[in-house]
Each structure stands twice: as C-alpha cells, then as structure tokens.
Amino acid sequence: MYAACDSDLETAKDAFFEDTASDDDEFVDPLTNYRNRVEKFLERGDEWLLVRRQDIITRGNNTNSYSESTMRILKDIILSRTKAFNVVALVDFCSTVLQTYLVRRLLAFAHGRRADPRLLYAELCDRMRHVDTADVTFIDDFRYLVPSCSRTSTAYTVDAQFGLCACISGQTGAFCKHQAFVHERFSVPFPNAPAVALADRHKLAVLALGNKCPGKDFFRSLHETDAGGDQDNIDNGELPPPAAKPHSVANTADHTTSSADEDVSQLVHCLQTEMTRIGSLVTPYTADALKAFLPCLQAVRTEQDLINTLHQCRSAVRAHKGGAIRVQPTSIARRRAGMTRGCKRVPAGRPPADLRRPHKRPRVLSANIDSNVPHAKSHGSGH
Secondary structure, three states: OOOOOHHHHHHHHHHHOOOOOOOOOOOOOOOHHHHHHHHHHHOOHHHHOHHHOOOOOOOOOOOOHHHHHHHHHHHHHHOOOEOOOOHHHHHHHHHHHHHHHHHHHHHHHHOOOOOHHHHHHHHHHHHOOOOOHHHOEEOOOOEEEEEOOOOOOOEEEEEOOOOEEOOOOOOOOOOOHHHHHHHHHHOOOOOOOOOOOHHHHHHHHHHHHHHHOOOHHHHOOOOOOOOOOOOOOOOOOOOOOOOOOOHHHHHHHHHHHHHHHHHHHHHHHHHHHHHHHHHOOOOOOOHHHHHHHHHHHHOOOOHHHHHHHHHHHHHHHOOOOOOEOOOOHHHHHOOOOOOOOOOOOOOOOOOOOOOOOOOOOOOOHHHHHHHOOOOOOOOOOOO
C-alpha cells in the first residue's frame, strides 16, 4: 500500500507471492487463503494503493477520519446526543449552534490559540534550515525548483498556485517541507498552507466576524512584523464595496427590491398588531417578567442582533426534549472505566483521579453481623 513507485510495488508483490513449494507432498501452505484474499484486493488496487492515487488531490488525507470527526461534531456538539424533532429543527440546529461552533473554531485559529499548525509549520521549516536560498531556481511566477535536503543532485518542482510539489508527500497536495521552504523564504502564499501568518489569521477572523472584525494589528503577536505594508479595506475591518450591476439586470433588481420592501412593510404591520395584542395582556402579575425582558429588546442595535434575538425567542418558545440518539451496545462495552454507560455525550479531557464506585460487601457472615447489614449474595443483584 505504501509503495512509492511501480517497481517497489512489483518487488513487494514478488516477495509476498513467492514460491512456497516443498518436497513434502502433504505440505499445505497456511497462507493460501490470505494470499487469495490479497489477490482479490489487488484487482481493486486503484482504490487503495497510494502509487495509484498520486493523481488525486487528497491533501495528504487518505482515510475517512475527516468524515468520522465531522459526524462526531454533529452528534456530540451540535445535537448534544439528542434527536431532532423534525427536519426543520435539524436545520435550526445547523444554522444556529453549528454557526456558533464554527465561529468559535475560526477565532481560536485567528487568536493563535491552536498550536498544532504552528508547530507543524516550524517542524517542516527546520528540516530545510540548512538549505541555502540562493540554490532555488525560479521557473516562473508560481513555480520554483527547490533542491532536496538529503540528496544534492535531486530537485523538486514546487507549484505555489495549486499547492503541489514533485516529492512523494506533495504530489497529492499535502503541505510538504519544500512548500514550507518557499513559503517562509519568499513569502509566497499557498492554498494549502496552515494559517500561521498574520494575514491568514486576520482573514479567518473576517470570515468569522464580518464587519465587526477589528483591524489586523489586533491579531499581531508580540514578536511578529507585517512584511507587506499594504492596508486594504479588509485590514480596517471594512468589507470591499459590491461591484456595480450591469444595466441589463437593473430593472429586474429594482423590481425585486420593491417587492421585498412591500413584504417588509407587511411584516412590520403584523408585528405592530401582535405587539398591541401582547400589550393588552400586561397585568401587574406579568409586569415583573416584562421588566426582565425589556433589556433584551433594548440591546438590539443592528440587524444581526435582531436576527439572533428572534431565533433565541423562537427556540425558547418551541423548546422540547427529544429522544436520545441510541448507542450500540458494543460501543458502550468498549468504554473505559468511569465513563457513562448511557446515551449521554462522552466527556472529553482528563478523567477524574478517583472513581467513587460502591464496593461489594464482603461475603463474611460474622463481619456483616457485626456491621448490622444484610448478608451479601454471591449472585444476582443487590450485592
């Protein structure tokens, strides 16, 4: 599976399917069934042999771990191991809870709280630290010829536009040490580079916060300098203005805008009617609850605040407790000691130091009589 080229693959096949003939006529190869199984798998070698998957841009991910972690996030974090009531509720969870989760993850990268990308980038750069920058050959604006760090006679072509390299690791689009060398020495952006630079972290913050994102200097570390001094609208926390629409679609856009304004006017009229109706329900008995709710309305300053407040009110009014997502019995059996045995979310982090479990009473009649407790049983429940 890990053969680097076709010759290595053929050598591995010959070593695996070597002749096992023996002088003894009654000799039976114990690996016959296994060899037959491998032969059937080799007929589908294009699906799992890495040498046959070098033309597929997998970015170094050749497993299904990404899909498994995605489903775990959906079940444990977004749904909290609870079934959605219907499809509408599922969409509501994905549009509110999932959005909050993604914003929190993006800000964690933007604020530099995730050390994994930074440590990986530093390790790749350290491997090429003894390579001289003058040994790099410029092919064009996006392609570079980087020498190998172990063999001086070998050089790899690095494509910064698509994030590819001629080495084994970079052929499928993974961020290799040769790409890290070009990224560090020449400040060339790569589509697959980790978000370690100031500009990359600021772009993640703009994606998470939008117009509320602070300037680029807010995300600058103590020992970090900005190589490029250009400041655009995004650096100041402002989004670029939208492009002008063609004249051919101007009439259609005006018609759509006028129709949307009419719908908004109707919604405002309905809202005023409902507020009048709710105002008639205010009594001295409900005054305290209304007084506690008024600060929530006064805190609404922007359109996004209004959207969040309305969705929170809707979720509170239509709150329900759905059925739990069941867990396979074999999955429960594989859990370590101290973990929950039900369908609740499995807690993450370090387990508690001492697990307080009830101990069985000793099956000694005299000790139980002295303790004035019922005698322990050797089977069944109630030990």
